[in-house]
Each structure stands twice: as structure tokens, then as C-alpha cells.
Amino acid sequence: MKEERIRLGHGSGGLLTSKLIRDVVLRYFDSKILGRLEDAAELPAEKKNLAFTTDSYVVDPIFFPGGDIGKLAICGTINDLAVKGATPKFLSFALIIEEGFPIVDLERILRSATRTAHAARVSVVCGDTKVVDRGKADKIFITTSGIGVIEHNLCTTRIRHGDRIIVSGTIGDHGIAIMNERLKLGLQFKVRSDVASLHGLIRNILRTGSAVHFMRDPTRGGVVSVLNEAIEGMRNGIIISETALPIKKQVRGASEILGLDPLYIANEGKIVAFVEEKKADEVLRIMRAHPLGRRAAMIGEVVGKPVGVWMRTGIGGTHPLMRMEAEGLPRIC
Amino acid sequence: MKEERIRLGHGSGGLLTSKLIRDVVLRYFDSKILGRLEDAAELPAEKKNLAFTTDSYVVDPIFFPGGDIGKLAICGTINDLAVKGATPKFLSFALIIEEGFPIVDLERILRSATRTAHAARVSVVCGDTKVVDRGKADKIFITTSGIGVIEHNLCTTRIRHGDRIIVSGTIGDHGIAIMNERLKLGLQFKVRSDVASLHGLIRNILRTGSAVHFMRDPTRGGVVSVLNEAIEGMRNGIIISETALPIKKQVRGASEILGLDPLYIANEGKIVAFVEEKKADEVLRIMRAHPLGRRAAMIGEVVGKPVGVWMRTGIGGTHPLMRMEAEGLPRIC
Numbered sequence: 001m002k003e004e005r006i007r008l009g010h011g012s013g014g015l016l017t018s019k020l021i022r023d024v025v026l027r028y029f030d031s032k033i034l035g036r037l038e039d040a041a042e043l044p045a046e047k048k049n050l051a052f053t054t055d056s057y058v059v060d061p062i063f064f065p066g067g068d069i070g071k072l073a074i075c076g077t078i079n080d081l082a083v084k085g086a087t088p089k090f091l092s093f094a095l096i097i098e099e100g101f102p103i104v105d106l107e108r109i110l111r112s113a114t115r116t117a118h119a120a121r122v123s124v125v126c127g128d129t130k131v132v133d134r135g136k137a138d139k140i141f142i143t144t145s146g147i148g149v150i151e152h153n154l155c156t157t158r159i160r161h162g163d164r165i166i167v168s169g170t171i172g173d174h175g176i177a178i179m180n181e182r183l184k185l186g187l188q189f190k191v192r193s194d195v196a197s198l199h200g201l202i203r204n205i206l207r208t209g210s211a212v213h214f215m216r217d218p219t220r221g222g223v224v225s226v227l228n229e230a231i232e233g234m235r236n237g238i239i240i241s242e243t244a245l246p247i248k249k250q251v252r253g254a255s256e257i258l259g260l261d262p263l264y265i266a267n268e269g270k271i272v273a274f275v276e277e278k279k280a281d282e283v284l285r286i287m288r289a290h291p292l293g294r295r296a297a298m299i300g301e302v303v304g305k306p307v308g309v310w311m312r313t314g315i316g317g318t319h320p321l322m323r324m325e326a327e328g329l330p331r332i333c
Numbered sequence: 334m335k336e337e338r339i340r341l342g343h344g345s346g347g348l349l350t351s352k353l354i355r356d357v358v359l360r361y362f363d364s365k366i367l368g369r370l371e372d373a374a375e376l377p378a379e380k381k382n383l384a385f386t387t388d389s390y391v392v393d394p395i396f397f398p399g400g401d402i403g404k405l406a407i408c409g410t411i412n413d414l415a416v417k418g419a420t421p422k423f424l425s426f427a428l429i430i431e432e433g434f435p436i437v438d439l440e441r442i443l444r445s446a447t448r449t450a451h452a453a454r455v456s457v458v459c460g461d462t463k464v465v466d467r468g469k470a471d472k473i474f475i476t477t478s479g480i481g482v483i484e485h486n487l488c489t490t491r492i493r494h495g496d497r498i499i500v501s502g503t504i505g506d507h508g509i510a511i512m513n514e515r516l517k518l519g520l521q522f523k524v525r526s527d528v529a530s531l532h533g534l535i536r537n538i539l540r541t542g543s544a545v546h547f548m549r550d551p552t553r554g555g556v557v558s559v560l561n562e563a564i565e566g567m568r569n570g571i572i573i574s575e576t577a578l579p580i581k582k583q584v585r586g587a588s589e590i591l592g593l594d595p596l597y598i599a600n601e602g603k604i605v606a607f608v609e610e611k612k613a614d615e616v617l618r619i620m621r622a623h624p625l626g627r628r629a630a631m632i633g634e635v636v637g638k639p640v641g642v643w644m645r646t647g648i649g650g651t652h653p654l655m656r657m658e659a660e661g662l663p664r665i666c
Contacts, residue, residue: 009659013553013599016659039413039549040386042483045379053373054425054478055461058470084373092387094476096429128388128476132664136471137391143427143461145387145478150375216372220346266346326342326349331465 004103011097011131020129024103028110029093029117033125041125043090046149051086053077054145060331062109062139064181066173066192069142070113072268072333075197077146078120079217082199083271085206086148088120094128096141109140120197122146152206156230158213163302164280165240168201168271168287169194169295171223172251172262175332179258191250196269201290208286211279215271219333221323222264226272227309228323231302238309239318240300263311264324266332274302337436344430344464353462357436361443362426362450366458374458376423379482384419386410387478393664395442395472397514399506399525402475403446405601405666408530410479411453412550415532416604418539419481421453426477427461431470442473453530455479485539489563491546496635497613498573501534501604501620502527502628504556505584505595511665512591524583529602534623541619544612548604552666554656555597559605560642561656564635571642572651573633596644597657599665607635 009016026035033041055076062069074091081088093113097106117124173194180191198217205212218226227238247262255262269292275283280298287293309321342349359368366374388409395402407424414421426446430439450457510526512518531550538545551559560571580595588595602625608616613631620626642654 007659008663011553012657012659012663013558014657014659017553018656038417040384040417040419040479040481042417043383043385045382047378049378050376050480051373052376052423052425052480053459054427054476056427056429056463056476058429058463058465060465060469080372084371084375086373090385092385092478094387094389094478096389096391096474096476126386126478130389130391130664132391132393132471135468136393137474138465138469141429141470141474143387143389143429143476143478145425145427145459146373147383147385147480148373220344220350225346323351324345324347326340326345326347330341330345331463 006097006099006101006103006131008099008131008133011129017129024107025110028114029124031123031125033123034127049150051081051084051148051150053080054143056141056143057333058141058331059333060138061181064193065177065190067195068109068112069140070109071116072195073142073144074113074116075195075268076333077144078122078197078199081146081148082202083215083217085152085154086150088122088146088148088199090147091117091122091124092126092145093124094143096130096132096137098137098139099131099134101139116197120199154212154214156214159230159274159302160213161236161302161304162277163213163274164277164298165238165300166273166275166284167223167297167299168293170246170248171267171270172247172255172265174268175265175329176251176254178332179329180254191254194267194269196292198269198271198292201287201292202271204290205283205286208279208283211276211283213274213276215273218267218270218272220266222266223272224263224321225323230274235307237303237305237307238300239303240311242311242313244297244299246295246297263321268333339430339432339434339436339464341432341464341466344462350462357440358443361447362457364456364458366456367460382483384414384417384481384483386413387476388413389474389476390666391474391664392511392666393471394514397526398510398523400528401442401445402473403442404449405528406475406477407446407449408528408601409666410477411455411530411532414479414481415535416548416550418485418487419483421455421479421481421532423480424450424455424457424477425459426457429463429465429470429474431472432464432467434472449530453532487545487547489547492563492607492635493546494569494635494637495610496546496607497610497631498571498633499606499608499613499617500556500630500632501626503579503581504600504603505580505588505598507601508598508662508665509584509587512662513587524587527600527602529625531602531604531625534620534625535604537623538616538619541612541616544609544616546607546609548606551600551603551605553599555599556605557596557654558656563607568640570636570638570640571633572636573644575644575646577630577632579628579630596654601666
């Protein structure tokens with residue numbers, strides 16, 4: 001049986017393109033709006049402000065323990081909306097495919113993307129498919145954009161001295177899973193990517209009202225990037241406690257072998273939240289009650305001085321957590 | 334002076350990424366919303382329904398007579414919103430860049446994209462930058478998504494027997510410009526791409542009220558694809574007149590040399606409109622009064638029989654215009 005592969009003509013706008021869309025793409029994305037195949041989708045008016053975000057996904061490898069580029073593209077955009085206090089509603093899904101890419105792999109990616117979108121109750125309403133000649137792209141790239149309805153006002157300007165910093169679970173899982181797979185490290189311990197849609201977990205903690213001041217998902221650049229960006233330009237500092245950081249034993253081990261620091265490694269299913277001191281225990285409890293927040297931990301707090309981001313180590317020292325010039329892990333998402 | 338080039342670290346999410354965004358990208362896109370650099374942009378609520386669209390651009394070459402990939406990415410998404418009867422408002426802009434790409438070329442693309450967006454009064458409110466290793470992408474790919482406010486209801490179901498079909502200007506210019514540049518045909522006659530934002534032209538003709546039933550921009554697959562898609566599943570047919578087709582002499586000449594039919598060649602600054610018979614002259618007049626519609630022409634009409642799309646030739650014959658399986662021009666947009 002001949003294995004079907006993507007041909008340049010699949011991106012030409014002719015009958016081959018239509019066939020690919022109808023026979024392959026629409027078998028998975030069954031949204032009524034997408035099915036109309038118009039140049040633009042029509043969305044109902046909303047009374048509230050909207051959140052709008054976009055990300056391209058170029059992860060290598062495209063299939064990895066715990067997920068694949070399709071799931072990642074849906075979760076990543078859902079999470080960017082959710083950390084903004086928005087309920088994710090509509091997604092676009094644009095493919096750039098290398099000539100020769102197996103259609104069976106495309107279907108596997110679409111199946112995974114669809115399941116993820118469906119479970120999160122978001123609709124993929126528009127899309128695009130481009131094909132480039134062999135050697136001009138690496139298998140498949142996906143760009144998703146998302147629209148959500150803003151329910152809560154979260155912003156770095158709401159961060160206050162005394163705010164507690166909570167991370168929703170173990171850090172570094174995604175980056176280590178990718179590196180283990182890419183480098184064929186053959187680490188005996190298996191690490192799975194944490195890629196997940198966080199809108200449910202986030203909705204639960206936002207029910208506490210205005211207690212959550214700001215949050216972000218620590219993807220490229222890891223937890224340290226989020227912490228540094230959060231207080232950039234402010235006269236406050238952050239101190240986190242090394243011993244409080246939730247890190248899986250396998251991730252710790254792999255990081256040591258690779259010479260990486262989990263605080264700088266990408267996550268795809270975690271949030272870092274800045275929470276009002278008095279409500280921090282409650283938020284932590286709510287997180288831990290959710291399947292995606294079981295290992296949530298309070299890792300630090302916002303202080304008046306010193307300015308900048310600092311870590312108190314297990315043996316009592318304090319050292320700065322600067323942003324890295326360039327994270328050592330390209331194509332992590 | 335060392336020429337600055339994109340490095341893998343520019344896509345890492347670390348300081349190099351921030352520097353690229355702040356020093357390069359934000360120098361062009363000056364939107365206040367984008368400047369906040371949040372994971373998602375906040376957009377004001379609208380009382381009307383929204384149009385949402387996405388497209389990836391992989392055009393080769395990235396610079397061509399009449400435009401470049403940056404202008405194309407902005408115009409293409411604006412046009413997809415405008416043909417849906419929407420006023421384009423907000424765009425996202427996601428880059429996938431090959432390691433080693435000259436930053437001076439990136440700046441040229443951003444400048445062109447910015448100018449185009451600014452002239453159309455749309456704001457680029459969110460974006461993303463990913464870098465892949467050398468040889469894993471072809472210079473630069475751009476994915477734009479767009480949000481517009483729907484002002485007019487246009488749909489294929491509104492197409493009626495008797496509707497006149499109007500094209501807003503000469504056809505085939507974009508495809509021929511790209512092929513001439515890519516193949517280094519060295520054609521003496523210069524053909525420029527027609528890439529342009531059509532929202533202004535479209536707004537003018539929609540002032541005629543409900544006279545315009547449906548329109549689309551004939552990009553990949555050309556005019557024939559639009560005509561076939563427009564009446565797909567309907568019991569009507571379309572007859573167009575060969576002698577009425579506006580085609581530049583140079584495009585006609587180049588098409589003959591390349592063995593291509595301008596009816597199947599991509600345009601990036603044209604619309605095909607289905608207009609109520611009684612109002613067709615008025616719409617044509619309005620188009621011709623606009624700089625982007627000077628060579629607009631009535632090219633055919635919707636008939637009861639025969640079903641399908643047909644062309645009456647200059648010497649009186651009638652032959653079918655079937656969709657091509659795969660247009661002969663890959664990476665035209």
C-alpha cells in the first residue's frame with residue numbers, strides 16, 4: 001500500500017487543496033463555522049472585551065512523550081488567553097507543511113489538536129494550509145491565534161508587596177521531555193511533557209474574586225523569565241525559595257546531566273500566579289484540588305527590597321536569578 | 334561592518350528575544366496594545382458580529398516587484414475580512430525565521446507591513462517570533478490572523494440568476510510578477526504584483542446597500558476557483574466572456590510563454606463581485622472611480638443553464654472552466 005504524502009499541489013488552491021481540506025482536515029475539525037470554508041469566519045458579538053493572541057509552533061520533534069505539535073498549538077493559545085483572565089472561545093489553525101510529509105502523521109496531529117480543542121470547548125473556526133518544497137521547512141509548522149472573552153482584569157500593575165507567588169505544579173517537564181526525545185539521551189527515567197489546557201484550573205482560582213493579581217504560563221524562558229517580566233520597571237523584588245520548588249526527581253536528574261537549570265526550562269501546562277497574601281492558602285488549596293494542580297506550591301513572595309529576582313538556596317545563601325541571554329533549548333515549542 | 338543576522342537565540346524567549354522585539358519589531362509596529370508585550374491583547378467589545386480569518390504566507394521570493402511578504406501578509410488578511418463585508422480592525426503577526434536571516438531584510442519586511450497596516454487603519458496587536466535552525470525553513474514565513482467588524486451580510490446563498498459578475502481590475506498580475514522574479518525569466522516587460530488592501534474599494538461599493546450579493550478575492554487558484562466555489566452546490570451556472578476579461582498585455586504575453594492561463598493565476602489586489610443586475614452599472618462606476626478599480630470590468634453573469642462555469646470565447650465557442658487539480662504555481666502567496 002502506497003503511503004500517501006503531502007504534495008506541492010496540496011497547497012495550490014486547486015482541487016487537491018479542496019480534497020485535503022474536505023477529506024482530511026474537516027474530518028477532524030467538525031466546527032460548523034469552519035465547514036463553510038469561507039475566507040473569514042463569522043463570530044457572534046460579545047458584550048465584554050476580547051483577548052486576542054497568536055503563536056507559531058515549530059517544536060522539534062513534532063511527536064514527544066505526553067503530546068505533539070497539534071496538542072501544543074491548541075493548548076499554548078488557550079493558555080495565553082486563560083492567563084489573561086479570558087475564557088477561550090475561538091481558534092484559527094494555520095499549517096505550513098513540507099512536501100513529502102506523510103498524511104498519516106498530519107491526521108495524527110489533527111486528531112490530537114481536535115481532541116484538545118473539543119475538551120476545552122473552543123471552536124477552531126478558520127484555517128489555512130500552505131505547502132513548501134522539500135527541504136524548505138522542517139516537516140510541519142502550526143500557527144494558532146485565539147479569541148477569548150475577558151472575565152477578569154489581571155495585569156502586572158496589580159502586583160503588590162506581600163503577594164505570594166504560586167506555581168501550579170512541577171517545573172521543567174516539557175523542556176526535558178523534548179530534549180530527551182530530540183537528543184536521544186536514552187535516559188532511563190521517562191519524562192512526559194506537561195502540555196495541557198489550563199483554562200479549567202485558572203477558572204477555578206479566579207472564582208476567589210480579585211485575589212489573583214497576575215499570572216502567566218512559564219513557557220520559553222521558564223519561570224525565571226515570567227518572574228523578571230512581571231516586576232520589570234517596578235520598585236519591588238521577588239524572593240523565591242529553592243527548597244519550595246516542585247521539581248520531579250527525573251527532571252532534576254536530567255537537568256544535571258544536561259547542565260540546565262529547571263527554573264529556565266519551558267513548561268506547557270503550568271502557571272505562575274501572583275496572589276494576595278491573605279488569599280494565598282485558599283488559592284493553593286483550589287489549585288491542588290484540580291488534576292492539573294496537584295503539586296502546586298507556594299514558591300516565594302514579592303518584597304520591597306532587594307529589587308530584582310532572587311533565590312534563597314537550601315543552605316541559606318541568596319543569589320540573583322537573571323534572565324538568560326538566550327535559553328539553551330531552541331525549538332522547544 | 335558586520336551584518337547582523339538572526340540567531341537561534343533570538344527565538345529562545347530570553348533576553349535576545351526581548352531585544353529583538355523591543356529594538357526591531359516595536360520600532361515598526363507602534364501599536365500601544367502590542368507594546369504592552371502581554372501574552373494576549375485586549376480588544377474593546379463590539380456590538381456587531383466579528384469576522385475572523387487566518388493565512389500563512391510562504392511566498393518565494395520574499396521581495397518582488399510591487400511588494401514583499403510583509404505587505405502581502407497584511408493585505409491578504411485585510412482582504413479576507415473585507416470581502417466578508419467586515420471592516421478590518423485588528424491583526425496578529427507571527428514570524429518563523431530561518432537562522433542566519435539578515436536583520437536588515439527583517440526590518441525591510443516589518444517597515445512594509447507596518448506602512449500597509451497603518452494606511453488601512455488596522456492595528457497589529459499581538460505577535461510571535463520563532464527561529465528555526467538554518468536549512469529548516471526558507472528565509473521567513475509569516476502568519477497573520479485578522480479580526481473585523483461585520484457591516485454587511487454577504488454569502489453565496491444570496492447569489493441569484495441574473496447577477497452580473499464584476500472583476501475589479503486586470504487579472505494575473507501577482508502570479509506573473511512572482512514567476513518572472515523567481516524563474517529569472519528576464520522578460521523585458523516588467524509586471525508588478527497587484528498586492529493591495531482592498532477595504533477602501535470594497536467599502537465604497539457596499540455603500541450601494543444590498544446590491545452586492547457575494548464577493549471574494551481571487552488569490553490561489555485565480556478567478557476560476559472563485560467562480561466555481563461561488564456556485565458550488567447551486568443549480569445555476571456562470572458564463573463569462575473572454576473578450577471582457579481585463580488582462581495586461583505583458584501578463585498575456587508572459588502567460589503564453591509560460592503556458593499558463595491568467596484565469597487560473599493568483600491575484601492579490603482584486604475582487605470578483607456578484608452584483609444585482611439592476612445595480613451592476615452603478616457598482617462598476619464606483620469601482621472605476623477608485624484608484625484600485627480603474628480597470629474594473631463586467632465579465633459575465635449568473636445563468637439558469639448550463640450548470641457549471643463556462644467561457645464564451647472571442648470566436649463564439651463556449652467551453653467549460655473547470656477547477657484545476659493543482660495550480661502550477663507553488664508558493665505564490
